[in-house]
Amino acid sequence: MHKDAKIYIAGHNGLVGSAILKNLHEKGYFNIIVRDSSELNLIDQNATANFFKDEKPEYVFLAAAKVGGIVANNTYRADFIYENLMIQNNVIHNAWKFGVKKLLFLGSTCIYPKEATQPMKETELLTGPLEYTNEPYAIAKIAGIKMCESYNLQYGTNFISVMPTNLYGPNDNFDLEKSHVLPALVRKVMLGKFLENDEWNSIRKDLHNNPIEGIDGASSQNDIVAILTKYGIKFDQEKKEVNVEIWGTGTPKREFMWSEEMADACVHIMEKVNFNDLYSVKSTQNSEIRNTHINIGTGEEISISELVELIKKLIGFKGDFQFNPGKPDGTMRKVTNISKLHKLGWTHEISLEEGIKMLIGLQYKR
Numbered sequence: 001m002h003k004d005a006k007i008y009i010a011g012h013n014g015l016v017g018s019a020i021l022k023n024l025h026e027k028g029y030f031n032i033i034v035r036d037s038s039e040l041n042l043i044d045q046n047a048t049a050n051f052f053k054d055e056k057p058e059y060v061f062l063a064a065a066k067v068g069g070i071v072a073n074n075t076y077r078a079d080f081i082y083e084n085l086m087i088q089n090n091v092i093h094n095a096w097k098f099g100v101k102k103l104l105f106l107g108s109t110c111i112y113p114k115e116a117t118q119p120m121k122e123t124e125l126l127t128g129p130l131e132y133t134n135e136p137y138a139i140a141k142i143a144g145i146k147m148c149e150s151y152n153l154q155y156g157t158n159f160i161s162v163m164p165t166n167l168y169g170p171n172d173n174f175d176l177e178k179s180h181v182l183p184a185l186v187r188k189v190m191l192g193k194f195l196e197n198d199e200w201n202s203i204r205k206d207l208h209n210n211p212i213e214g215i216d217g218a219s220s221q222n223d224i225v226a227i228l229t230k231y232g233i234k235f236d237q238e239k240k241e242v243n244v245e246i247w248g249t250g251t252p253k254r255e256f257m258w259s260e261e262m263a264d265a266c267v268h269i270m271e272k273v274n275f276n277d278l279y280s281v282k283s284t285q286n287s288e289i290r291n292t293h294i295n296i297g298t299g300e301e302i303s304i305s306e307l308v309e310l311i312k313k314l315i316g317f318k319g320d321f322q323f324n325p326g327k328p329d330g331t332m333r334k335v336t337n338i339s340k341l342h343k344l345g346w347t348h349e350i351s352l353e354e355g356i357k358m359l360i361g362l363q364y365k366r
Contacts, residue, residue, distance in 0.1 A: 001029070001059055001102075001271055008033045008057035008224035010042060010091055011064030011284035016106055016164070018171045019263035022063050027267065034329055043083060046159065052098040058244070059270060060103040062091050062144075063255055066137075070247070070330050073134040074177040089142040096151050103159040104270050105148050109142035109295065109336055110134045111163060117297060119337035122163075122291040131331045145293050152275045160275055162189060162266060165336050169259030171273035173208050176231045179302070182256055183363075185246070185311055188365060192242040193317045195228070195235045202364075232324075240317035247327035250305030255335045257298050258355040261348050265296045268346045277344070298348045299337035306344075311329055314356055 001007070007024065011017035024032060042048050042064055064233045066076075066083040073080055075284055078173030088105065095103045109276040113128030125145070130138045139161075149160035166180060172188045173179040187206070194202045203224060203253050206215030215227040225235055278292040302310070341347075350358075 004031050005029070005058045006031050006033065006056070006193075007059045007061070008055065009061045009063060010060075010087075013171070014067070014171060014174065015167055016061060016262065017061070018065035018152060019169060019259040020063060020266055022170075023260065024268050024306075025264040032039050042090055043086040045086075045090055048359050049094050049097070052094040052100075052128065056098055058101045060100050060255055061266065061270070062088065062093050062103060062105045064091070065106070067180075068173075068178040069180045069184065070080050070133050070328060072158065074132075074138050077136045079358060080134075081140050084140035085136060085143060088140070088147065092144070092147050092151065094154055094223050095159070096163045101158065101272060102274075103148070104266055105159060105161045106266070107144055107161060107163045107293070108138070109165050109297070109334060110138045110331075111142050111145070113335070115333050116334075119335045120295070121209075121337040122293055122295060122340060123253070125291055125293070130224045133328055133330055138165045145168070148287065149292055151286050158275050160269060160278070160295035161274065162269060162296050163293055164262045165255045165257050165295070165334075167257055167259045167262055168355065170362055172259075172359065172363075173298050174363065178214055181254065181358070182307070182356075185308055186315075186359060186363065188231070188244050189308070189311050189315050189317045190360070191228060191233050192244050192319050193224050193315055194321055195233070195242055196242045196317070198240065224326050242317075244317075244319060244321050245307075246304065246321050246323050247321065248304065248306070248329035249325045250321075251303060252329045252331065253301040253303050253333045253335065254307070255299070256307075256352055256355070257296070257348065258350040261350055262296055265348075269294065269344065273344055281345070294340055294344065295336040295338050296341060297336045297338050298352075299336060300352070301333070302352060303337040311356060314353070 009017050009021050013020045040051050056222050064087050112124050113132040115128050116124040145161045148161045151157045152159055168182045171182045174183045204217035212227050215223055234243045
């Protein structure tokens with residue numbers, strides 16, 4: 001990409017898109033197009049087509065998506081499959097129709113089967129049943145991979161799919177119902193610390209920024225305690241003791257990556273990698289080209305129980321955790337094989353502990 005190339009970032013306000021936007025600015029790209037969802041509804045076929053017709057971007061980062069944690073995915077199943085399919089269909093089709101030079105489609109490692117061989121290679125795709133709780137979202141993302149491959153094979157486009165692992169970082173979602181596991185745990189543990197230290201100004205500030213079911217910083221102390229209890233932050237007011245409930249058994253293992261490093265990997269791929277770099281001549285002898293997507297991750301894993309203890313240490317929380325085995329664990333182990341990414345010339349640097357420290361600092365100005 002030339003520094004003056006016209007680049008469109010779909011989803012620039014989200015965790016992924018905002019990190020990509022920042023990375024591009026830092027690297028000197030200046031001709032960047034963005035639209036809020038209020039300005040451009042990517043679910044709307046005509047609106048998306050008109051945008052591409054008028055703007056004619058040369059490069060596209062497709063980071064727009066409906067995302068959430070295990071609760072949101074399992075609760076809003078129809079919304080997750082419908083909205084994500086519509087967004088990707090509209091953007092990818094119009095990228096071909098209006099001559100986009102290269103497109104990067106961002107998916108998720110939840111595309112892999114629940115019982116995938118670990119660490120998960122790209123070749124694990126479609127080898128078994130998906131994890132039930134996020135199956136609609138995963139199917140949408142698999143469709144996006146196949147759509148990019150299919151347009152490349154039929155029309156000669158240069159559309160690349162990347163599958164990031166679990167991400168966290170600036171502009172993360174700390175909603176206790178809809179967020180991913182790491183920001184939710186950070187918020188729960190931080191609120192637990194505020195309770196045990198009687199830091200009500202800090203609690204009210206947190207709820208002012210992120211109300212929970214209409215309970216905000218102006219609500220009564222009793223209402224605040226009640227809503228925090230509902231979300232597993234249980235406070236014994238007499239003893240000043242806090243117990244934080246953690247969904248599941250704590251045994252599943254997960255991989256986490258700082259979002260700004262993921263963005264750097266994405267820009268590296270857009271600058272240096274093309275679709276025809278992602279398969280060998282041997283693989284085309286039977287006319288089948290598959291699994292051209294790229295895992296983006298750290299290749300390092302941690303159990304949920306180890307994660308909560310790390311967060312506890314970094315925040316200075318003194319309370320206890322209570323694991324609830326009646327709640328879903330999700331996939332028991334999910335770590336990416338990132339050998340393809342390394343061969344393409346990119347590796348991560350930020351450790352999980354360093355990243356969590358930065359996340360706490362950003363969210364709570366520590």
